[in-house]
Amino acid sequence: MKITSMTAAGAAVSLLLAAGPAASQAQIGIMIAQMQSERANANCEANRRPGESQRINITNAINGLMRKLHAPAMPPTDLAKLFSKAKGSKVANVTQLISHTDLRTELTAGPPGQWKSFVVGGDHRAARGVWRIALPGVEGGPETVREFGFDFVLEGGAWKVMHAQEYPGPLYAPEPDPFCHAATASSY
Incomplete structure (x- = not known):
């Protein structure tokens, strides 16, 4: 009823x-x-944007997580703590599911990246973004751009990667739309 x-x-x-x-x-x-x-849900949908200080705090926490993913050496047990264990969590490259270690290897293959786009969820417990890495061209050739879509969730007081997806080129990663809850938003 x-x-x-x-x-x-x-x-x-x-x-x-x-x-x-x-x-x-x-x-x-x-x-x-x-x-x-x-x-x-109605309140969240009506007020999808977190306050500026909340958005900055969440963005800084997730940037710290991305720095950890790009760190040169990390034991597998510490690496596993950066990823969500919730049902439906996944990490994939262009064609298939991959391990956390393989994703980290792909992220550290070049210079540190930066956010192409980033959105904090209206519930302040989720975020989505497109991470862009530009690799310099060989012998003066054009640079190679790699993009990764990420979904993050606040789990047990810490931000964790819930979904990560590599895209084949810079024009394929979809820009994240404002959303309220991670469960109701389409994921990478």
């Missing part, structure tokens, strides 16, 4: 109370939780 207003909720509660106290309490709890969730 979907409730869209307090008047409808009152009418639904009256009907439920007539059905029996135990079933009524369970249904009322479900309706209240649903209304709170819908209200939180």
Whole structure:
């Protein structure tokens, strides 16, 4: 049963109370939780941008994570701590899923990169961005550009990589749109 207003909720509660106290309490709890969730989502959708200081703090934390991914030497156990263990987490190159170590190798193959685009989620618990690495050309040739799409989540008080995807060229990585929750946004 979907409730869209307090008047409808009152009418639904009256009907439920007539059905029996135990079933009524369970249904009322479900309706209240649903209304709170819908209200939180509506507020988040209406205010998708975090405050400037929040955005800077989140961006700085994720930049620190990217520096760790680019560090010259890191034991596998420390590297694994930088990645989310949530269901659906993935790391891939252009054609297939790869290991965290292989992604790190690809990220450290050239100079440190920079954000081409970056968006913090409206819930302040997720972020998405396109990381760009420009490799100098050989013998005066044109530079090679590699782009990686990243999804980050705040997990256990630390920012972690949830998804990472290498793209075949600079025009293939999609620009991240503003979003509210990582679960409702399309991922890399």
